Amino acid sequence: AQSVTQPDIHITVSEGASLELRCNYSYGATPYLFWYVQSPGQGLQLLLKYFSGDTLVQGIKGFEAEFKRSQSSFNLRKPSVHWSDAAEYFCAVGAHNAGKSTFGDGTTLTVKP
Amino acid sequence: SQTIHQWPATLVQPVGSPLSLECTVEGTSNPNLYWYRQAAGRGLQLLFYSVGIGQISSEVPQNLSASRPQDRQFILSSKKLLLSDSGFYLCAWSAGQGYEQYFGPGTRLTVT
Numbered sequence: 001a002q003s004v005t006q007p008d009i010h011i012t013v014s015e016g017a018s019l020e021l022r023c024n025y026s027y028g029a030t031p032y033l034f035w036y037v038q039s040p041g042q043g044l045q046l047l048l049k050y051f052s053g054d055t056l057v058q059g060i061k062g063f064e065a066e067f068k069r070s071q072s073s074f075n076l077r078k079p080s081v082h083w084s085d086a087a088e089y090f091c092a093v094g095a096h097n098a099g100k101s102t103f104g105d106g107t108t109l110t111v112k113p
Numbered sequence: 114s115q116t117i118h119q120w121p122a123t124l125v126q127p128v129g130s131p132l133s134l135e136c137t138v139e140g141t142s143n144p145n146l147y148w149y150r151q152a153a154g155r156g157l158q159l160l161f162y163s164v165g166i167g168q169i170s171s172e173v174p175q176n177l178s179a180s181r182p183q184d185r186q187f188i189l190s191s192k193k194l195l196l197s198d199s200g201f202y203l204c205a206w207s208a209g210q211g212y213e214q215y216f217g218p219g220t221r222l223t224v225t
Contacts, residue, residue, distance in 0.1 A: 027176075032211050032212065043205075043216035044157075044201055044214075044216040046213050046214075049213050054225050078216075090156070090157065092214075094210070096209070096210070096212075100145075100162050101211060101214065103159075104156065
């Protein structure tokens with residue numbers, strides 16, 4: 001069975017600082033990997049996805065993530081955080097025709113002015 | 114382009130009353146559809162998913178049920194609400210199993 005772990009429940013960074021949110025997955029084959037963002041009281045929005053090919057993927061809002069098969073990780077990064085990035089971030093893993101995706105428990109990002 | 118709608122946005126219901134939340138998708142055919150619940154400060158709990166009309170998979174035993182009467186319509190129901198049914202309910206669709214999901218705006222349900 002597939003699983004996703006987001007080790008950090010809550011992260012606080014200063015505005016303008018760099019950000020890295022960790023995601024580790026467990027899956028027997030090559031996974032599809034996703035990052036979503038959720039602002040308070042809203043639905044989730046897809047930030048980026050990895051299916052195959054280049055292991056560094058670019059997403060919306062200046063985010064990127066790198067797939068590292070040897071570490072079973074798909075960490076999300078942003079070089080300079082803006083106050084509007086404060087939100088809940090979810091990592092998810094899926095696979096083609098292999099059932100539903102599995103979501104991590106989320107990481108809450110707080111941005112200090 | 115594809116759009117997903119959920120209504121109502123907010124709902125306050127007494128314990129023991131029935132529930133019906135509706136989700137519709139526009140701009141795509143034969144989507145996979147999902148219902149999630151999010152308790153305050155918690156992650157997503159998958160409640161039901163559907164790969165086609167009349168095909169519903171339940172993830173957890175509970176007081177809720179789901180139906181898919183039309184290709185792009187997904188309904189979450191309960192005959193008698195419990196206090197523990199309170200939460201934020203999210204509908205989502207995907208183009209296939211394992212693919213990225215697109216979420217609706219959610220329904221905030223408070224059972225009193």
